Amino acid sequence: MLAGCGGGGGGDSNSKNKISGADTGGSASASPSASASAATGRPEITFPSDAKNVFEGGKTGDATKDAVLADSALSVNSVDEAIFKGSASTKALGFYNAGKALGESITYAQGYINKHDTWVGETRYFDRSVTLSGADKAYVTYCSDESKSFIKHKKTNKIENTPTTADSYVLYHTALTKNAAGVWQTTDVVSNRGAKECQP
Numbered sequence: 001m002l003a004g005c006g007g008g009g010g011g012d013s014n015s016k017n018k019i020s021g022a023d024t025g026g027s028a029s030a031s032p033s034a035s036a037s038a039a040t041g042r043p044e045i046t047f048p049s050d051a052k053n054v055f056e057g058g059k060t061g062d063a064t065k066d067a068v069l070a071d072s073a074l075s076v077n078s079v080d081e082a083i084f085k086g087s088a089s090t091k092a093l094g095f096y097n098a099g100k101a102l103g104e105s106i107t108y109a110q111g112y113i114n115k116h117d118t119w120v121g122e123t124r125y126f127d128r129s130v131t132l133s134g135a136d137k138a139y140v141t142y143c144s145d146e147s148k149s150f151i152k153h154k155k156t157n158k159i160e161n162t163p164t165t166a167d168s169y170v171l172y173h174t175a176l177t178k179n180a181a182g183v184w185q186t187t188d189v190v191s192n193r194g195a196k197e198c199q200p
Helices: 036-038 061-084 092-095 099-114
Strands: 051-054 117-133 137-153 169-176 184-193
Touching: 036 117, 051 061, 061 092, 061 099, 061 137, 061 169, 061 184, 092 099, 092 184, 099 117, 099 169, 099 184
Parallel strands: 051 117
Antiparallel strands: 117 137, 137 169, 169 184
């Protein structure tokens, strides 16, 4: 139950073909500016040219909620980056995830790595909403559309063109905590593949 894409390669053999919002991580379309990232010592997250995460609705009009959404997206991206790099010890993974979510993210990414799998295509994250709880707690829910992302086997370069089904859509419920450095780290993730709320 990470965040990322289509599902599949990792720990869930029934997942579609990539990872999922809470199943893994990807590259956010609404990521912080380079200068902001450098100012806070945030690690750069890079994706291969044939894979992309698209995050919709990053601006709420509330600065705190926007910061939570931005770091939530980076958490997702950090998991995917670990898969792409073939390493569960990337800087970003431990930077944007903590506690239970970090442990599950490592397990999820390692599932792909052990199978020599990665993914290609595009995963879309939509209907993202934030609920704040005090000064340093927040909850983010969102859906992922993995219908355009697919598992790729590194050894053969074969791509699994999995058909789109209800399971291509995943609902995520995540908890985030603001750490001492001001980073909203994802601490818990629960996913529901095939959720009615996320169907087109």
